[in-house]
Amino acid sequence: MTVNNGGKLSTEYFVSYLKLIMNARNCSLETASTIMFDQFFKGNKDTFGAYSYRNFLKAFEGFSCCHS
Numbered sequence: 001m002t003v004n005n006g007g008k009l010s011t012e013y014f015v016s017y018l019k020l021i022m023n024a025r026n027c028s029l030e031t032a033s034t035i036m037f038d039q040f041f042k043g044n045k046d047t048f049g050a051y052s053y054r055n056f057l058k059a060f061e062g063f064s065c066c067h068s
Contacts, residue, residue, distance in 0.1 A: 009052040014059030033060050 017040070021032040036056070037043065045053045 007048075007052075009048060009055055011055045011058045011062065014056045015063055018059060018063055029060070029064055 014036075017036060018029065018032045021027070021035055022029060025032070025035070027035070037045075041047045041053070041056070
C-alpha cells in the first residue's frame with residue numbers, strides 16, 4: 001500500500017490496516033501491531049510523523065478494548 005509521507009493518517013485507517021493484517025495472517029491484534037510497526041513504520045515511530053503514530057496507538061487501544 002502506498003502512503004504519502006506528508007499525509008496525516010487517521011485512526012480509522014489504522015483500524016482497517018490492523019484488521020487486514022489479522023485476517024491475512026490469521027494472527028492476534030498484538031502480532032498484527034508488531035508486524036505493522038516493523039513493516040509499515042519500518043521500526044521508527046517518526047516515519048509518518050507524531051500525528052499518525054498517535055492515531056496508530058489510538059487504533060490499537062480502541063480495537064483491543066472493543067475486541068478483547
